[in-house]
Amino acid sequence: xxxxxxxxxxxxxxxxxxxxxxxxxAAADIRESLAELAELAATAGAAILGEAxxxxxxxxxxxxxxxxxxxxxxxxxxxxxxxxVIFDDELTPAQTRNLEKIFGCKIMDRTALILEIFGQRAxxxxxxxxxxxxQLKYLLPRLTRYWSHLSRQRGSTGSIGGEGESQLESDRRKxxxxxxxxxxxxxxVRRQRETQRAGRQRSQWPLASIxxxxxxxxxxxxxxxxxxxxxxxxxxxxxxxxTTRRLRLPTNQNVLLTDTVGFIKKLPHGLVEAFKATLEExxxxxxxxxxxxxxxxxxxxxxxxxxxxLAEIGAAAKxxxxxxxxxxxLTGSVSAVMREKYPHAVSLSARTGEGVTPLLAEIGTQLxxxxxxxxxxxxxxxxxxxxxxxxxxxxxTSRYSGKTARFKVRIxxxxxxxxxxxxxxxx
Numbered sequence: 446x447x448x449x450x451x452x453x454x455x456x457x458x459x460x461x462x463x464x465x466x467x468x469x470x471a472a473a474d475i476r477e478s479l480a481e482l483a484e485l486a487a488t489a490g491a492a493i494l495g496e497a498x499x500x501x502x503x504x505x506x507x508x509x510x511x512x513x514x515x516x517x518x519x520x521x522x523x524x525x526x527x528x529x530v531i532f533d534d535e536l537t538p539a540q541t542r543n544l545e546k547i548f549g550c551k552i553m554d555r556t557a558l559i560l561e562i563f564g565q566r567a568x569x570x571x572x573x574x575x576x577x578x579x580q581l582k583y584l585l586p587r588l589t590r591y592w593s594h595l596s597r598q599r600g601s602t603g604s605i606g607g608e609g610e611s612q613l614e615s616d617r618r619k620x621x622x623x624x625x626x627x628x629x630x631x632x633x634v635r636r637q638r639e640t641q642r643a644g645r646q647r648s649q650w651p652l653a654s655i656x657x658x659x660x661x662x663x664x665x666x667x668x669x670x671x672x673x674x675x676x677x678x679x680x681x682x683x684x685x686x687x688t689t690r691r692l693r694l695p696t697n698q699n700v701l702l703t704d705t706v707g708f709i710k711k712l713p714h715g716l717v718e719a720f721k722a723t724l725e726e727x728x729x730x731x732x733x734x735x736x737x738x739x740x741x742x743x744x745x746x747x748x749x750x751x752x753x754x755l756a757e758i759g760a761a762a763k764x765x766x767x768x769x770x771x772x773x774x775l776t777g778s779v780s781a782v783m784r785e786k787y788p789h790a791v792s793l794s795a796r797t798g799e800g801v802t803p804l805l806a807e808i809g810t811q812l813x814x815x816x817x818x819x820x821x822x823x824x825x826x827x828x829x830x831x832x833x834x835x836x837x838x839x840x841x842t843s844r845y846s847g848k849t850a851r852f853k854v855r856i857x858x859x860x861x862x863x864x865x866x867x868x869x870x871x872x
Contacts, residue, residue, distance in 0.1 A: 460486050461522050462496035464533040465510060467503065475533075477743050478710065482533050482555060489562050494525050508547065509540045519548045531558055534711075538587040555711055556583060571634050578627045581620050588616055638725060650857075651812045652701045653692070654727045656755065657736035658747035659707030662770040664688075666736055666795040667704040670805075687726060696809040696839035696855070698816065703730070710750045717757055724758050732811050733765040739783070739792070740774035766811055768804065770795050809839075816855040820869040823850050830867065 464479045466472060475498055483493050497518055499510045508515050509532060522530060529551040536554040544552045560583060563576045655663045667673050671690035692702040703726045737744055755761050767790035769779055779792055791807050793800025823830050825848050838854040
């Protein structure tokens with residue numbers, strides 16, 4: 446797929462944004478969606494020259510917006526030397542083709558723009574495979590706009606044989622074959638993740654996955670909690686590839702914490718499908734940490750958008766801890782409406798660290814069922830055992846008497862056998 450940032454010289458791509466105000470959508474939603482589209486375009490490296498919104502009952506089958514409106518905007522775009530026109534909604538291949546004829550420049554929709562950003566940001570082999578898979582699936586039905594001018598090739602037997610396959614058919618076949626190869630590679634990735642997951646299950650370490658709207662501060666939170674060095678920028682989709690780090694709670698409990706790709710409104714279904722290998726970490730998690738940019742005016746709508754994606758991947762019923770991030774950007778406190786709606790939410794600033802201690806305590810509380818409560822009596826001469834108890838267990842009470850120590854402690858169930866000899870028998 447030709448990159449958005451490629452043009453005939455070294456200047457930034459000049460783009461014009463177009464949205465549709467349908468009767469089924471509120472005007473405020475349109476403005477917010479266009480603002481987000483502008484942020485996406487800027488993330489991709491484009492310069493936004495302007496935007497337009499057309500009110501209509503329903504999209505026009507041929508051109509999405511009205512043909513007259515399209516021709517009017519095309520004149521303005523040519524006068525301002527616009528390179529690319531980006532629509533806020535997904536276009537059909539026919540609409541894209543017709544609009545390119547009217548505007549005389551590259552036409553993109555929100556899906557293509559998100560794919561462009563993902564293609565720029567993917568770093569690991571898995572991430573690159575997932576993006577290429579989504580890009581090729583998007584491109585396949587749109588090949589006619591690139592190859593409609595090409596004639597059919599001759600058959601291998603020359604003039605005696607019939608017409609060979611067209612360039613279009615040949616490219617479709619090659620892309621379909623490439624998609625099949627990528628899907629086989631992604632199946633291999635899923636098997637590797639299953640193996641890794643089995644290893645984690647043997648260690649009995651619970652898994653917590655950080656989810657949330659893009660740019661909510663997920664990577665910043667992972668860095669704050671674990672000391673990881675994950676890229677954290679004030680941009681949409683700053684990081685795509687998942688990162689897993691060990692988090693040691695104040696209760697001495699080890700947790701595997703995974704940062705996942707950010708969600709967004711109108712997230713293309715193809716991208717959700719492409720990232721299923723990554724998002725399986727969300728499905729398998731013991732606890733979801735739903736990070737919300739509480740300073741954002743559309744915070745509630747962003748929560749709903751994340752919940753829709755969680756439902757799509759089968760993770761809607763997962764235990765979830767709401768985290769209201771970026772309280773350092775609030776002029777006041779979290780609204781009473783949000784506190785009432787999410788009474789167990791933790792408020793914090795991942796950037797400054799304010800509120801992290803209550804978050805760690807709440808994570809420990811949420812994951813407590815995976816620990817076993819034991820009453821132990823250990824001879825003081827067993828120094829290694831005493832040290833081990835404090836290293837892997839959450840000591841609730843301790844009492845030293847004579848040559849023994851008595852502990853009431855919570856430990857991971859898989860360590861029960863290690864301390865079985867010291868368990869106090871019930872009378």
